[in-house]
Amino acid sequence: MPRFTLDWDLFIPSNDAANFSKINKVLADELDIDLVPFDVKTGEGFVQTFQTEQGIIQFHQVVLGLPKFDVVEARAVTHDYKGVPVRYLCLDDLLSSKLAVARDKDSDDILFVKIKKQTIEKQA
Structure with missing residues (x-):
């Protein structure tokens, strides 16, 4: 079961002044x-x-375990949130970031993402 945190984590490019x-x-x-x-x-x-x-709101300009923003953005998935398209980390990138940070509180998230990936791979 995924857990819900009390914040919004946004990965943004660090070199985009606009x-x-x-x-x-x-x-x-x-x-x-x-x-x-x-x-x-x-x-x-x-x-x-x-x-x-x-x-x-947490703005992340660097995320442990992930390459530069442009690479991550190219692999991101888009879901509709109340009529607004929102881009999310793909499962591989989410898992990589959770594993790199290796916080105790992420252990259930890591297990959940691994199971989710396996389920998707079996359906493919």
């Missing part, structure tokens, strides 16, 4: 500081967390 500007404009009333590109030299800001009225 995207940062759009995010900051849309969330201007929600964010107390701007979302900024992470510092390549120090790694500072590779994950930025914000509390909003809708819940916690």
Whole structure:
């Protein structure tokens, strides 16, 4: 059984200034500081967390276990959420990121994703 977390994790490209500007404009009333590109030299800001009225949003510019954003985006899957197409990590990338982080709280998620992948592969 998948677990539901209390936040939204968004993987965004770290080199897209126009995207940062759009995010900051849309969330201007929600964010107390701007979302900024992470510092390549120090790694500072590779994950930025914000509390909003809708819940916690985490912007990830680097995700352990995953290649660059463009590669992950090309493999992403799209599902409809209330009439809006939303892109999600493919199962392989989700599993890779969970395995790379290796947090205790992810152990059930890892098992669930492995079983889900096996089920899909059997149906193919």
